[in-house]
Amino acid sequence: MWHGSAGSSRVVTLLLLCGGTALGEPLTLRLALLEARSQAPALPQARAQEAVARGDEEVARTFSPLTLTLGGGGNDPRWTVGLTQKLPAPGARAARVLAAELTARGAADERRASEATVRADARRAYFSCVRAHQLLETSARALALARESEAAAVLLFDTGAAPELDLLQARIARGTAEVQWLTRQGELAAATAALALLLGRPPGAALEPVDASPPALPSLEAVLARGAQSPAAEARQADVAAAEASLRASRRERWPVPTVGVSVEADGPGGRSTYLRGALDLDLSLPGLGRGETVRAAASLELARARQNEERRSRWTELVSSHARLSASLAGLARYSEEILPAVEKTEGMALESYRVGRSPRVALNAALQTATETRTQAIEAAFAAQSAFADLELAAGMPLDEP
DSSP: OOOOHHHHHHHHHHHHHTTOOOOOEEEOHHHHHHHHHHHOTTHHHHHHHHHHHHHHHHHHHOOOOOEEEEEEOSSSSSEEEEEEEEOOOTTHHHHHHHHHHHHHHHHHHHHHHHHHHHHHHHHHHHHHHHHHHHHHHHHHHHHHHHHHHHHHHHHHHHTTSSOHHHHHHHHHHHHHHHHHHHHHHHHHHHHHHHHHHHHTOOTTOOEEEOOOOOOOOOOHHHHHHHHTTOHHHHHHHHHHHHHHHHHHHHHHTTSOEEEEEEEEEEESGGGOEEEEEEEEEEEOOOTTSSOHHHHHHHHHHHHHHHHHHHHHHHHHHHHHHHHHHHHHHHHHHHHIIIIIHHHHHHHHHHHHHHHHTTSSOHHHHHHHHHHHHHHHHHHHHHHHHHHHHHHHHHHHHTSOSSOO
16 A cells, blocks of 8 residues: 555564564455355355245146045945046146246345355455455554654654653554554454355465455446346346236135046945946135135235335445445545555655654654554555445345456
């Protein structure tokens, strides 16, 4: 986040003196996203639910089993063998199968939506780790400069050019910088553990994110077009269609349900005379009775439509707001990179040199160093805000926006 080799060498020297941080395995964003897709704890449940829905689809395709009847006795008929089959109401089975197919399709869309959520979470976790690394580097730089300014204060005090108050203030600034550096170390460990969890790696794994470039800003029109085909939108549409099919099936199932059968019966001495007998039974629903399933199916359809409308409104709102946040974050980040940070580095060096030669008081140096650290922190937070907004935008769209 800064320029110049002198500052970088000071940071490296400081890390070696303070024990440093273990360098982890270089980890690209693409690799992190791929690992999260295969290892994230939330995905097995979504895949299992999809498998259950596929099983329900197979159940819906299955006919009722044949019923075998065997009988015998001392009077006529001496023995009987029969088969009966309950048939579905006309059109009811097709509607049930369609509802099961649509439910399975919705489960597949839900699984894809879960993958999009994991991708967004992994992206945030990755760049949280990037931010933690950058904040640690900023704190290391601030500590290195605090030690340099303390050394200058000691020299000026020893020569009588500065009061003891300056020396005390320098020591306080250096101690505060050390505490801040230690705090940033803990934050880096926490961010790394969170990323490792999503990647299925041990919490103590050392990870070194290497991608820190800001995302590109897609057009709002393209984002809205892709969002209309998001997995969540497709899942809600499948839910509505499945509820409609279930309602049709429940209405058809109120029709008379036929059960057909055929049997062979034997009469007479020894059961030597056999007869073939057919049968047809109808299960009738009296008017006003047995409407509970139809009422329930109609209510489920209204619920599915309400969820679809709610998802559509929230998705469009999130797409527009996330795009606006991303646009603003990228604009601010560009200002930091092009104008603010170069000026901060220059004023930081000028303030330290001015204090060394006695042209400015200690309070001016403290203010300059503190402002520089705060500005670098703000730039790091702006970079993370852009990545977080892009993750929210991808999540609302339900698909990657940085891939062709």
